[in-house]
Amino acid sequence: MEEKIAALHAEQAKAVEAGGKYVERHRARGKLTARDRIELLLDEDAAFLELMPLAAWGSDFPVGASLVTGIGVVEGVECMVIANDPTVKGGALNPWSVKKNFRALDIARENALPVINLTESGGADLPTQKEIFIPGGRGFRDLTRSSAAKVPTVSVVFGNSTAGGAYIPGMSDYVIMVAEQAKVFLAGPPLVKMATGEESDDESLGGAEMHSRVSGSSDFLAVDERDAIRLARRTVARLNWRKTGTVPAAGYAEPELDxxxxxxxxxxxxxxxxxxxxxxxxxxxxxxxxxxxxxxxxxxxxxxxxxxxxxxxxxxxxxxxxxxxxxxxxxxxxxxxxxxxxxxxxxxxxxxxxxxxxxxxxxxxxxxxxxxxxxxxxxxxxxxxxxxxxxxxxxxxxxxxxxxxxxxxxxxxxxxxxxxxxAVMGPAQLAGVMEIVARQSAESKGRPFDADAFAPTKQMVEQMVEEQxxxxxxxxxxxxxxxxxxxxxxxxxxxxxxxxxxxxxxxxxxxxxxxx
CATH class of the missing domain: 3.90.226.10 (2-enoyl-CoA Hydratase; Chain A, domain 1)
Structure with a gap:
């Protein structure tokens, strides 16, 4: 078991280090990583129950699916935190990111958890858009339904939040944008030029200053990332959030056995x-x-x-x-x-x-x-x-x-x-069932069953089921x-x-x- 746990830690480390060389480049720009942002957001010494850290394991996408999700305590309130990892393909969302996000929002809905989105994403991973576009709208729907159920949603925009991503702050109850970093628009300058012929720049089209002073899409203008996190914590502190469920017994004992x-x-x-x-x-x-x-x-x-x-x-x-x-x-x-x-x-x-x-x-x-x-x-x-x-x-x-x-x-x-x-059954049982079926099929056709010839197939099936x-x-x-x-x-x-x-x-x- 200790060997299995060591192997688990090695796999989880892949999610932490998913950005590779781009992590240092990101920090060189004076920006915090997704996990840095979460650590500053949470109460000091509070636990963070990270959820689905191995999402996308075994796929063509980095482990963690360019998203960090989990439950942590902010100003005494348990919150669902969803943070884009901008060091992994600019935080672009792939099919596993979408599935992971949906599951996080399901947990938040079922358990009445306020949702804090730490947003910085290039939007959909375009090569896999056919797997993302149709189901992806559910994430925006879930944010509005959370608000309708009087469960608050907060969006802190640290960088790009374009196209469909613009609706994350657009559908959140509270929106904080970082000055000179946040860019929130349905279409960037190149696409606007192609669609309308209009010349524009990032700031006038969707910058934090514009949204705070002109469009009203931003509720708070942060001077930098740390200020944005401070504002997020103050927002949660003012939610007047109260639990209505079971109150645990006080003074419980630790387990009888170690x-x-x-x-x-x-x-x-x-x-x-x-x-x-x-x-x-x-x-x-x-x-x-x-x-x-x-x-x-x-x-x-x-x-x-x-x-x-x-x-x-x-x-x-x-x-x-x-x-x-x-x-x-x-x-x-x-x-x-x-x-x-x-x-x-x-x-x-x-x-x-x-x-x-x-x-x-x-x-x-x-x-x-x-x-x-x-x-x-x-x-x-x-x-x-x-x-x-x-x-x-x-x-x-x-x-x-x-x-x-x-x-x-x-x-x-x-x-x-x-x-x-x-699995549907143990590897040996499944492979054995296939052998029995193959044997019966041969006998029904009046042919001898070649067990030696079937052995590689049986071994392959057993190994495949074991791995899966x-x-x-x-x-x-x-x-x-x-x-x-x-x-x-x-x-x-x-x-x-x-x-x-x-x-x-x-x-x-x-x-x-x-x-x-």
Whole structure:
């Protein structure tokens, strides 16, 4: 696990250093990098939960997708911060940047987080415009909907914000522009010349001074970048922002067991089961006043391949559903469905801890109703309206990924450990299935099956599925919100629960038809 974590840090470093030689050129111009701007924006010593740092991993675009996104505290207010990285192709947005931005705005909307855009972008990456243009307008729509929901949006413009990018400040509640740097226009001087024949310059067309004095598109004119960040902090300080959700218990205890033990928990072979209670005891609050028992297990003697129970994490009440053994059978599915309904009855968030190979198959289980029992669990997950958090610790295969609230079921947050793997099934199983199908096909045609000739295909499929199921690949596709060091799980989840508490929520009071 230590080797996997070291490899993770190396991959995350690629996002930090994505601009390469252009970082020094950027600084030589007297400008701050995206991460410098974020650090100055946040309260001193405040945590920054960076989200999707590996977006675009494995693609033709730099790791991080020319965008830095995350949750940080500004003047005591938790905010979603979205910063263009101008050292990566001038901050141009590629298809993965757009997807990453959408996910950040989804998180902000679901959790009532004010959004601060630190803007400096050349607009769309033109060679991939066909993948960006049509869906890209959603980002502007989301900003206006956030404002309509009384969740503030702030835009700080440090440089170019042209074409579609002009609508980011144009649709924000508060706009700050840096003098002699910000350039906000629908079309730059060359395009205006081509379209209308008009001669113009950057400042008269879209400079910060003009927008502050003439067009009114800027609310505050900053003398430099640091002044712009100061103005952004003052703007947030005046939002009169208040949380309306759950108030955490005061004086909670640290976990019973040392979180460092999480590194030894996951077997190198994910076929080997491990006890999730060992993970839970290292993540949740330990016993203390008002929390006499760290984890109150629910139905411990029934459906023992699934562990369910109630706990407290950083003072917040939470229900936990964790795979105790990889496979989910009828008892486990029914147990989970009941537990999810109970969590909704008492308005308690749910944490799903994955290590599953999926639902059990075979004649005995099909006849026993595994489909309808699995459907009950999926129904409960789908229609649950309390916030869900998901951590993929080990395997997450097949419909087990769905039943355990994978990405398709819209958890508020989803993180993976470096040990995680997700796919339709395990590599060996998938390759084996293909071999059986090929063998049956040959036999149906009266031909002998050549196992030796099929062996390279089987090996290629197994290797491909193994590679595609690794956490970096899935994180690069923005199927999670980040790959995290297991030891950071408690802190990460604590931040998420605090963010969720921005807005009150209520559990589902009705479900669809359960097949009984």
């Amino acid at each position: 979180p460092d033990g999480l590194l030894e928990l996951i077997p190198s072979d994910l076929k080997e089961p491990f006890d999730p209670r060992e993970a839970i005891a290292r993540i949740v609050d330990g016993p203390g006043p008002g929390n006499e028992v760290a984890f109150d297990e629910f139905k411990p003697l029934y459906g023992t391949a699934l562990c369910t129970g109630w706990a407290q994490l950083h003072g917040y009440p939470i229900g936990i559903i964790a795979n105790a053994r990889g496979v989910l059978m009828s008892q486990e599915a029914q147990k989970a469905a009941q537990f999810i309904q109970l969590a909704n009855q008492k308005d308690t968030p749910l944490l799903f801890l994955h290590n599953t190979t999926g639902y059990m198959v075979g004649k005995e289980y099909e006849q026993g109703g595994i489909i309808k029992h699995g459907a009950q669990m999926l129904n409960a997950v789908s229609n649950s309206s309390v916030p869900h958090l998901t951590v993929i610790m080990g395997a997450s295969y097949g419909a087990g990924n769905y039943g355990m609230n994978g990405r398709a079921y819209d958890p508020r947050f989803l993180f993976t450990w470096p040990s995680a793997k997700s 199921s690794l956490p970096y690949v899935l994180s690069g596709m923005v199927y999670d919100d980040g790959v995290i060091d297991p030891r950071d799980t408690r802190t990460v989840l604590g931040i998420c629960l605090s963010v969720i508490a921005n807005r009150a929520f209520e559990g589902a009071r009705g479900y669809g038809v359960f097949r009984l």
